[in-house]
Amino acid sequence: MIAQILVVDDDPVQRRLLKNALERHGHVVHTAENGLGGLAFLKHGGDQINVIVLDLMMPGLDGLGFLKATREAGIETPVIVQTGHGGIETVVEAMRAGAFDFVVKPVSPERIAASVANALTVDRKEGRSRTARRSRSGAVTFSDIVSASPEMLRVIELAQRAAHSSIPVVLEGESGVGKEMVARAIQAASDRAGKPFITVNCGAIPENLVESILFGHEKGAFTGATERHTGKFVEADGGTLFLDEIGDLPLDVQVKLLRAVQQGEIETVGSAKVQKVNVRLISATNKDLIEEVREGRFREDLYYRLNVFPITIPALRRRKEDIPHLARVFADRFSLEQKLPRPVTIGPTAMALLTAHDWPGNIRELENAIFRAAVLAQADELTDADFPQIAAQLPEFRSEELRHAETVATAAPRAAEMHQPASSPVVLPTPDGFIGVPVQPARPDPRALLAAAYPASANVIPTTDTAGEVRKLAEVEEELIRFALKFYRGQMSQVARKLGIGRSTLYRKLKDYGIDPDNPLKEAA
Numbered sequence: 001m002i003a004q005i006l007v008v009d010d011d012p013v014q015r016r017l018l019k020n021a022l023e024r025h026g027h028v029v030h031t032a033e034n035g036l037g038g039l040a041f042l043k044h045g046g047d048q049i050n051v052i053v054l055d056l057m058m059p060g061l062d063g064l065g066f067l068k069a070t071r072e073a074g075i076e077t078p079v080i081v082q083t084g085h086g087g088i089e090t091v092v093e094a095m096r097a098g099a100f101d102f103v104v105k106p107v108s109p110e111r112i113a114a115s116v117a118n119a120l121t122v123d124r125k126e127g128r129s130r131t132a133r134r135s136r137s138g139a140v141t142f143s144d145i146v147s148a149s150p151e152m153l154r155v156i157e158l159a160q161r162a163a164h165s166s167i168p169v170v171l172e173g174e175s176g177v178g179k180e181m182v183a184r185a186i187q188a189a190s191d192r193a194g195k196p197f198i199t200v201n202c203g204a205i206p207e208n209l210v211e212s213i214l215f216g217h218e219k220g221a222f223t224g225a226t227e228r229h230t231g232k233f234v235e236a237d238g239g240t241l242f243l244d245e246i247g248d249l250p251l252d253v254q255v256k257l258l259r260a261v262q263q264g265e266i267e268t269v270g271s272a273k274v275q276k277v278n279v280r281l282i283s284a285t286n287k288d289l290i291e292e293v294r295e296g297r298f299r300e301d302l303y304y305r306l307n308v309f310p311i312t313i314p315a316l317r318r319r320k321e322d323i324p325h326l327a328r329v330f331a332d333r334f335s336l337e338q339k340l341p342r343p344v345t346i347g348p349t350a351m352a353l354l355t356a357h358d359w360p361g362n363i364r365e366l367e368n369a370i371f372r373a374a375v376l377a378q379a380d381e382l383t384d385a386d387f388p389q390i391a392a393q394l395p396e397f398r399s400e401e402l403r404h405a406e407t408v409a410t411a412a413p414r415a416a417e418m419h420q421p422a423s424s425p426v427v428l429p430t431p432d433g434f435i436g437v438p439v440q441p442a443r444p445d446p447r448a449l450l451a452a453a454y455p456a457s458a459n460v461i462p463t464t465d466t467a468g469e470v471r472k473l474a475e476v477e478e479e480l481i482r483f484a485l486k487f488y489r490g491q492m493s494q495v496a497r498k499l500g501i502g503r504s505t506l507y508r509k510l511k512d513y514g515i516d517p518d519n520p521l522k523e524a525a
């Protein structure tokens with residue numbers, strides 16, 4: 001496919017090299033000299049751009065700043081980042097910020113062309129799949145919410161209780177944890193099912209329009225109000241209004257919202273009339289609302305009105321047991337959506353990698369990662385090599401390319417800073433040109449991975465292994481005994497009592513598992 005590509009790089013030589021390389025593959029290339037220039041280009045005519053190739057080290061607005069600004073502006077164009085040697089930390093950050101792929105300079109024409117081709121394939125299929133997901137999003141039920149962890153089961157239990165009445169609910173949690181999904185499930189299980197479910201992202205509306213969007217306006221109410229506009233409250237009448245990012249609501253609009261909640265009445269902008277509405281409010285926030293109240297940015301009276309039934313949805317890294325289940329559901333869904341002859345499965349190395357990652361973007365990030373890997377995978381079973389973006393963020397999984405860049409960075413930091421030209425002895429592309437596609441890393445010890453996935457401080461004994469299968473009873477028992485010994489500081493009678501077994505049974509088990517009661521965390525000799 002021929003693509004429109006924007007190259008953002010402050011180095012004129014690099015810009016020209018990339019332009020030539022990409023044009024040779026038939027693409028149309030636009031260039032910008034820095035981050036601000038790139039952003040300006042995207043604002044005026046950016047719709048046509050299919051892929052962005054971005055230098056990370058630029059004066060002024062650097063690559064990371066550019067990446068963040070595009071994401072904040074809702075631009076989802078795939079971004080391939082370029083780094084000089086030694087830019088490892090920045091690459092990791094860029095991957096976290098949502099970059100699609102990375103290349104180390106000087107990049108071979110084949111490598112950059114392959115990366116662009118991958119980005120185009122994913123973007124095309126993602127567009128189709130997003131549409132499918134959107135059309136499904138209207139009818140979410142509790143059974144669609146994948147949940148295996150006790151934390152999520154508790155969330156579902158609370159949400160089901162909330163569905164029995166119309167009391168206001170606040171869903172708290174980081175971006176991508178599933179707040180909207182839970183809100184939709186509450187509506188679907190309530191007596192408002194089938195009625196409108198209207199969402200408003202309070203953080204995404206310009207401040208001067210929030211009031212009119214929520215409550216509507218009369219024709220001529222303000223300059224530019226050429227038509228009468230029905231507000232979201234009226235649209236949601238009889239159903240549910242989902243107020244996302246409620247913490248971003250301006251203070252003056254909070255007063256009006258308070259009135260709507262207290263009296264069930266709204267006042268349209270430009271009209272003196274008040275109107276009765278019957279709306280169930282579900283609000284969501286990724287901010288700590290009580291902190292916002294303390295700081296004077298959120299009205300206390302509104303806080304107590306909205307926060308009648310708070311539900312906190314934990315971040316994915318706090319409920320890693322859910323990862324294997326979610327990953328499998330997403331792989332199955334992808335196979336179905338793309339009508340694959342055989343379903344995509346997730347192999348043990350991929351599962352270990354997915355479980356070890358912290359998922360700052362939560363379930364949305366996991367969903368996208370599975371989707372991208374499945375689009376580009378060569379085989380039906382995904383392995384760790386199919387997740388280079390995630391692997392780049394975990395030292396034990398880093399690709400050859402990045403490890404090489406790291407080594408070179410320590411050996412030749414000056415060369416790294418100088419963006420050496422192609423004659424540099426520092427990095428040479430491999431013959432197939434795919435220097436960024438990771439070779440299989442040395443297999444990490446599954447115990448170490450589990451320990452990383454479930455830090456002892458989390459006080460969690462996982463129920464599933466890295467392949468997502470239920471663990472052996474003996475293994476879990478051994479871990480519980482080791483934990484109890486540590487917890488009760490080796491007090492054998494207390495340990496036995498708390499575990500509900502006799503002392504002689506406890507001693508027998510210690511012997512069976514080779515556990516030293518004074519040093520329960522030490523491996524058996």
Ligand SMILES: Nc1ncnc2c1ncn2[C@@H]1O[C@H](COP(=O)(O)OP(=O)(O)OP(=O)(O)O)[C@@H](O)[C@H]1O
Binds near residue numbers: 147176180326
């Ligand atoms: N438990 C889950 N099971 C299956 N899919 C989930 C689950 N939680 C979230 N998702 C999916 O993850 C994506 C993000 O979920 P959602 O939009 O509900 O998150 P959010 O917390 O509202 O995010 P934001 O705060 O950014 O709006 C959606 O595609 C949703 O379908």
